[in-house]
Amino acid sequence: MPPQLTVTLPDGSARELAVGATVADLAAQIGPRLAKAALAGSVNGLVVDLTTPLSDGDAVAILTPTTPEGREVLRHSTAHVLAQAVTRLWPGAKYAIGPVIADGFYYDFALPDDARFSDADLSRIEAMMQTIVSEAQPFVRDELSVDAGLSLFADQPYKCEIITSVGTLADEVDAAPELVGGTTVVSTYRNSPEFVDLCRGPHVPSTSRLGHFKLMRVAGAYWRGDVHRPQLQRIYGTAFETKEALEQHLTFLEEAKRRDHRVLGQELDLFSFPDEIGPGLAVFHPKGATIRRVMEDYSRKRHVEEGYEFAYTPHLAKADLFKTSGHLEWYADGMYPPMELDDGQQYYLKPMNCPFHTLIYKSRQRSYRELPLRFFEFGSVYRYELSGALHGLTRVRGMTQDDAHIFCAADQMEDELRSLLTFVLDLLREFGLNDFYLELSTRPPLKSVGSDEDWDVATETLRTVAIGAGLDLVLDEGGGAFYGPKISVQARDAIGRTHQMSTIQLDFQTPQRFEAEFVGKDNAKHRPIMIHRALFGSVERFMAILIEHHAGALPTWLAPEQIRILPVRDDHFDYAHSINKRLSREGLRVRTEVADEPLGGRIRRAKLDKVPYILVVGDDDVANGTIGINTRGASDPFRGISIDEFSAFVEREVDERSIKQFGAES
């Protein structure tokens, strides 16, 4: 009997195999269907090739294309095929890195003679990739010394750079060299005599296992993300295990496009960015302004309830203010250039509200009895964002933050943060978002100020509070502001995308820079701690997220036009108008349209406007004092409903900010 080894499977069962057996052998032993489906394996938590030999005691899982890890392997191998196709079509092309990303993969190239990919090239490349797939080339792993690697990739400068930067790149690039048995080796995968790539792996056994992929777009990308290094040509693609899965993903992208707030903002006449004003500077049309007003009014009401006091501050201030706050030192690039007055005095548009609120704090002596002090303002700020970074309402140059600064004593900080987090989550839920996780951003490695001790205390306090909230917490290493760490609330929207919403930042610096103080119980002066927080973040951005989350069909309480009344004929207009008057008096946003075209056409227009309720009134309704209700999203209208019943329902729906409309199934 040949020597045996034993491995365990994810379900806890054990399998005996001959010494020297590989992951593929294990899959074959379990069953022929698994052997056929297997793409890679996971051995003791590490994803490996099917050809990897097993050792006694290994915990092994077989990865098929339907597992997340299997899908990653699939995409990674597809990226190699992309690079191979490009080198076939552009002999002499240099290939840099080709990692897996959230929804697919990319590969960066430098083409000979500084050539560029065009969109039309994508289909040519795709066709070549299909050819390579049909050639069923095996992926063969090899391990080389650094020197052998350098000579193998002598004509691939990016590969050589990766090889020589051992240690500095290890976690950054999947192709990094690794230490095996005390010597540095680099691994390569060759899938034909013509193409070999530096890669950590693993890969699918053969290119024939690939095929359901699509190249999405070309883009420029700096080598290693560094503005000062060459810009490469990046091709983005995605790959799935089946045609159906790929198509489902493409449908998802269509859905995201359908919800694009920039398109809906135009269609629904909510806002625009007139060229005459300038990039990234929005104007809100009446309907968009109504949404915004309702959002802001509700926010104000909640802030009053939570013990905030309101402040108003100007849009610009002298340079000295921003010198004191540190903004000019750290973020002058992101500020609009100064205006210079006759006397040489410079004024800047404000990029943040905190210096102003701090001055309100400092306007007189403060006692510990007053703390925590909470100053709230819808503060408009201006930031000179790079032109290429602008994006609809989500990235603008002029925006309004629902901003507040809380000044408190050190021993109040934790309680304050805790109640704040509850407030934030409650508020976001009122707007229809309900799937959250938290992110803790720690000290930035380069740009930051303050003692390590202050940062540690602040970070740990935030961590404690975040954990207490019972949501998932992820770490964003080095993502904090220059003056302190932060917690941000991330929300998943209706189609599963995540958006950064609220931020809560701790700040020991600003009070110090401005020498803010309070008199304690001990009659001595103490320095307050400052908490910056914005719940919507920016009103503009939050509105954009709401529009996309609801696909433009905002809940009734937020809808700019809540009810449209359509008289069937001219002579029903007076009745329609009397209903309009009644509903308007009850605080609802109602409009009556005249009967100048067939009902179907008017219904259609109201539907396209995504009005929550269309009321149709005709002969029957005039006779019986009723209405016909066409609820947004419902398949059939409700006829002969009493106005009392409808108005009572909608008043409650609005009052409770419910997303459940009249007649909707519970």
Next chain:
RNA sequence: GCCGAUGUAGCUCAGAUGGCCAGAGCAGGCGAUUUGUAAUCGUCAGGUCGUGGGUUCGAAUCCCACCAUCGGCUCCA
């Protein structure tokens, strides 16, 4: 800011290789139609083809610069 693409009427888009007065649908004005749940009919008006230069007998079309938008990169206090 960098790479690539795009820019024709309020919106969505046609307008090979330069050559009659630059077209359509929707939206808008006017008129007719009086309509019971996603498009009534007719008619009119609307564009210095993103802007500024250039090439040409002639430019929406070719070249250059700039502006804006889109997709990425970088950035995001």
